[in-house]
Amino acid sequence: MKSIFDESSFKEVEERFNQLSPDSEGLWGKMSVGQMLWHCQVFVKDAIKNKKYTKRGNPIISWFFKKSMYSDKPWRKNLPTTPFAKAKEEKEFEVEHKKLQELVKELYSLRDKKDWNAHPIFGDFTPEQWGKLEYKHLDHHLRQFGV
Numbered sequence: 644m645k646s647i648f649d650e651s652s653f654k655e656v657e658e659r660f661n662q663l664s665p666d667s668e669g670l671w672g673k674m675s676v677g678q679m680l681w682h683c684q685v686f687v688k689d690a691i692k693n694k695k696y697t698k699r700g701n702p703i704i705s706w707f708f709k710k711s712m713y714s715d716k717p718w719r720k721n722l723p724t725t726p727f728a729k730a731k732e733e734k735e736f737e738v739e740h741k742k743l744q745e746l747v748k749e750l751y752s753l754r755d756k757k758d759w760n761a762h763p764i765f766g767d768f769t770p771e772q773w774g775k776l777e778y779k780h781l782d783h784h785l786r787q788f789g790v
Contacts, residue, residue: 646774648754665736677734713775
């Protein structure tokens with residue numbers, strides 16, 4: 644499984660994001676390319692901040708889905724997302740593209756960080772699992788837009 648903390652995977656993600664354009668269309672789902680770029684930022688920011696949460700998500704959901712978060716198996720199309728990560732209005736491609744690239748670089752700079760707080764829904768993750776989860780989410784949406 645690839646990780647955003649691996650240099651070659653990080654560079655691959657950068658190159659794939661550079662293949663997107665304002666005219667890129669999704670192969671599935673309802674998001675425009677600008678909305679997708681904004682959506683991805685939500686989760687990259689969350690990983691960078693890595694806040695300590697006192698409340699956790701539903702333990703049954705966590706147990707059921709946690710391994711799929713960082714396994715080799717691609718996520719299925721049209722998975723639902725949390726309401727706070729749904730773009731409610733159109734987003735400007737150039738602005739969101741630049742922001743996401745900067746955030747992914749910042750996340751990559753944390754590749755040697757050892758002390759990560761638990762994921763707010765899925766609980767304890769190793770640094771390796773955090774890197775795989777972030778790569779997998781970005782890869783899912785890059786595949787959504789055909790890159």
